[in-house]
Amino acid sequence: MTEKNVVTAIHDALHDAMAADDRVVVLGEDVGARGGVFRVTQGFLEEFGEARVIDTPLAEGAIVGIAVGMALHGLLPVAEIEFADFIHPAFDQMVSEVARMRYRSNGDFGLPMVVRAPWGGGVHGALYHSQSVEAFFAHVPGLKVVVPSTPYDAAGMLRAAIADPDPVLFLEHKRTYRLISGEVPDEPYAVPIGPADVKREGTDLTAISYGLMLHHCLEAAARLEREHGISVEVVDVRTLNPLDRETILASVRKTGKAMVVYEDNRTYGAGAEIVATIAEEALFDLDGPLVRIGGPDVPAMGFATNLEHAFLPDVDLIAARMLELARF
Amino acid sequence: MTEKNVVTAIHDALHDAMAADDRVVVLGEDVGARGGVFRVTQGFLEEFGEARVIDTPLAEGAIVGIAVGMALHGLLPVAEIEFADFIHPAFDQMVSEVARMRYRSNGDFGLPMVVRAPWGGGVHGALYHSQSVEAFFAHVPGLKVVVPSTPYDAAGMLRAAIADPDPVLFLEHKRTYRLISGEVPDEPYAVPIGPADVKREGTDLTAISYGLMLHHCLEAAARLEREHGISVEVVDVRTLNPLDRETILASVRKTGKAMVVYEDNRTYGAGAEIVATIAEEALFDLDGPLVRIGGPDVPAMGFATNLEHAFLPDVDLIAARMLELARF
Amino acid sequence: MATRLTRRTSPEALGLSADDLRSMYRTMVTARLVDEAAFRLNRQGKAPFVVPVSGHEGCQVGTAWALERGRDVWVPYYRDVGVVLVAGMTPYDIFLGLFAKADDPSSGGRQMPNHWGSRRLGIISHSSPIASQLPHAVGIAYAIRYRGEDAVVGSWFGEGATSEGIWHEALNFAGIHRLPVVFVCENNRYAISVAQNKQMAIEDVADRAAAYGFPGVVVDGNDVLACYAAMKEAVARARAGEGPTLIEAKTYRYFPHTSDDDDRTYRSREEVEEARRRDPIRRFERVLLDLGVLTASDPEQIAAEIKEDVERRIDEAWAAPDPDPATLYRHVFAEPVDP
Amino acid sequence: MATRLTRRTSPEALGLSADDLRSMYRTMVTARLVDEAAFRLNRQGKAPFVVPVSGHEGCQVGTAWALERGRDVWVPYYRDVGVVLVAGMTPYDIFLGLFAKADDPSSGGRQMPNHWGSRRLGIISHSSPIASQLPHAVGIAYAIRYRGEDAVVGSWFGEGATSEGIWHEALNFAGIHRLPVVFVCENNRYAISVAQNKQMAIEDVADRAAAYGFPGVVVDGNDVLACYAAMKEAVARARAGEGPTLIEAKTYRYFPHTSDDDDRTYRSREEVEEARRRDPIRRFERVLLDLGVLTASDPEQIAAEIKEDVERRIDEAWAAPDPDPATLYRHVFAEPVDP
């Protein structure tokens, strides 16, 4: 075990995957000499060479579409979108091509490929370097969408994603990159795509979250325990598609109260599906209202520090709503 | 009043808008000599000339992006995306540009523009001419998203959309184009963007829907009345963003039972938000489970007739689930 | 500026035997007759959607002929009946697709007709969004080079496709890495109804190659041998590691865009008639008669033979089983999905 | 192939008075000094994010100078400090943006610094996704022509932007309609760390104009007068209804991509030093000294004056009010939104 932050864990897992299998190639803007703007591919060019560490032109549609071609012909591409905000020019490739290749060819062709994209706010990124994009893609059948939030999960799920015969959109919350550290095994291991994870056990209410907000929930839960003796169970969704309904519902059935927390624009966000699922499947197990905390429905967070704070749900807000729900 | 089908109502409303105001221009693939593949702009080229009826190259990003420029400089562009399935190459323009211009410029610039796109299945369109795209866009703050389903609403909302100082994504369900007819006033009138509409009053349960499924719900409701004396209220959402929570909640509070029906892939679809809203706001007014009917979570409907049928929710299914819910 | 390929090359110089030539001719005639049958089936209500090839047979068969089955990769678009016949699809396969049957090799009846694909034949599955297959062709070419193979990727598209951003992005990447891929533009002067002068301000699509640092070649798409010659050279360049070529074949489509289209709204009958006078099949026929590869009675007899085969395949395909709706959830992922 | 503008034109022949020349010079120096101040503020922790212009002053001020305030439209990108100064923004405006203040004219502190916009000045608001502003420039040009105005749209971008599909789509449309728009590529040979040879297989971006049917011009971006000359001609063509021009100005960026970048990972210090020897400001200085427009002591004095002004504006901007977080929901739509 080694203590690492999220970005180092991802770097190391990707590095090991490349070292272990020369079908793995990385491509994206600035992944070469620069080692990625977040340093995820630092040192890769020197070690693995230009043919496997491909600095692409500034063209996200091509990055994803070329990865499709590579995956069709025996490679295991890991494409990097520099910021999740810039995946939109590749939307057609993601939705029409990546997600549908297997289905439309009736199983004849498959796409073992990964698209990595750093997402989320809290980094002074303003309107175009802070976005949550998971709701767009979680809705697309044929695409697996994962949102690991700890070093352990990130490394393990990246390994699972590269091994997966199907395309995986691998979303890395930028704010967690250097903020969150934890123990990571030194031996290769995988965290399966699919299962959610109970990150903190509790009995009074369930908070369901992912990304930076997961850590806010954990902090709020600790505060509630400390200050009020309230026991909050925190479920880390980890995979948005396919969604692990069982783990979520089991927790909600146990505690009888549920709260979903995410930083994306609230309306039509991924949290809506989670709330809807609970409402449909566990309505009669609930002892309190269903609570949803999401980012405000404004185009994105501002650059000014106080505007960014006004956008992002914080620990105080989450703790207050938890308390309210617990006391309901 | 004149009896018209949906596509004629849209044609006429757009025609009148062009005749009334020469700031209105249309642009898109095949909108000129061909009059649009669905004939929405038939005769426009001859009447309004090439400068106002612009056949564009095959490039959706440019269609939307050029409309942005036009709207910035005094025109009122109505852009046509030939099939909603092909709006994806314009996703970046829609999300990053169209939806954010006003917000990012702190109100300095606005975009009075409309993007029309025919969507939906039931027309033998297979994977790439049948898609529901509303969930992607309803989630984007700054963009109004409307889904009129009757000739009256379509014409009235198109007028409202063209008059709106903000961008409107105007989604027209292809299957309704020639299937659905109704009375349309001969004088110009507008149907405001925002308010949902109770298309059928009822007391036993509320069905909330839009698009082709709205008509299926109305048919199922009539059948339930006829065959079982069950009174179903049918709410036509009409506008997905901003969502008219009040009308939906008022109906659900009245009937105590709610069902949401849409043809898009179920999970993370627009129906999830509606279900979640009801669960959050009217949980204690419910006398039965929340029911959601959506399209299956497979990439899209097949071309083979029986595959298309297997995908689309039909009147039988909806009526059966209504009956079940009513009897709960 | 793009090269114009005008020089006549003899079939021998191109390495084509009499058998090759007859085979090419038969393939072109097959494409034409498949089209005619498909439109008849459409009128009979048996084929809801038809995408015609007629007019494009020369440029399709000519270019496709320069690739090798079992070695090279084909990335066609919906109009490429001629290309996929060369690649190994049969009329039976095509009619299975037309009728959306379970055994349709492309998609098992899931996709619209003419949305080709077959792993066995090396035909890459494509979708409807125009030009979206181009980066796939380029990515495959990258993988070919990476793996040290000597295959070449052929990719086909209309001139309309060149307006899409992703087309530009794909060609740019191919140029940077000098990949073994050939881009074939079947320029029929219309994207559905939009005439070329509303699509681009230039006369020759091939001129766009200069933006990507590789050669562009204009060729007469009605001259199957010229198309073959152009493609043969491009394939040789690609195989030798000299990078991509953009070939523009000037052609014309004789029928409406699809069975849903009405082309009288945007082009005159005279224009269509005029184009038909340059029919690639008639022209090739004359060459083959001159060369003595065909005798005077051959064309009629070959057409009759192919027609008979086509009719039989139609009946067989029509009788084949429909897809099973219970397969709705199959192949979303490699692992079965539990609905 | 693109034209190379090498001919020396005298300032008089270009219609530039001594006052114009001094003004251009002052603008370039201002851009440089704003940069230096901004990096200092970044190190002091007062400016979280800085996008430098240094090295680009010549091509920016030279090209922008050929448009007319109050008549023409500016569609810049983030590096265009020089362009927006010419368009009428002040250092105070720029520092308001740097500090994300309520009165930042571009966005009221919502956008990152250097995301310009001002309806009053005719500077179109832009976003971060590269090249996404190009179709806006083209649409505005269409509207200008439609309304019978004689304005011209200037648009600026890096060579990296030319790889994006939307860039291709925008230029193609402009070419088809021969719109009054000028495309200025500030080619500094890098897109962040990606060198030009990994971005394209060609030497001159200007060669891409041929794909769109309008002229491409290569100009020395370190020669402000050559840039002005190229743009002046392009603007005249556009105004006369003769359509777009693509101008490629060869330039270099002296600092890292942004304050978040570390350019030592991808380019040598020698390369940067070498480029700095062609500094557009020093070069213009020599021309102006030769012409007698500046005297020997002017440069130092002008720099001192501007520096003083910049310092004052920094203090003023720093003291200006922050945005009010209660405005979070403002301007989602024209009508107020009820959260």
Ligand SMILES: Cc1ncc(C[n+]2csc(CCOP(=O)(O)OP(=O)(O)O)c2C)c(N)n1
């Ligand atoms: C992205 C996208 N936009 C629009 C369409 C609708 N569409 C189908 S074919 C076509 C024209 C294609 O023209 P071209 O590339 O010249 O090929 P051709 O049909 O002439 O052979 C259009 C606009 C589409 N399929 N995909």
Ligand SMILES: Cc1ncc(C[n+]2csc(CCOP(=O)(O)OP(=O)(O)O)c2C)c(N)n1
């Ligand atoms: C669509 C998109 N992809 C990636 C980025 C990240 N990014 C910001 S600037 C930049 C390089 C731009 O290079 P160039 O166009 O040459 O302009 P320069 O910075 O050199 O002036 C990149 C990749 C972005 N902003 N937008």
Ligand SMILES: [Mg+2]
């Ligand atoms: Mg065409």
Ligand SMILES: [Mg+2]
């Ligand atoms: Mg650059």
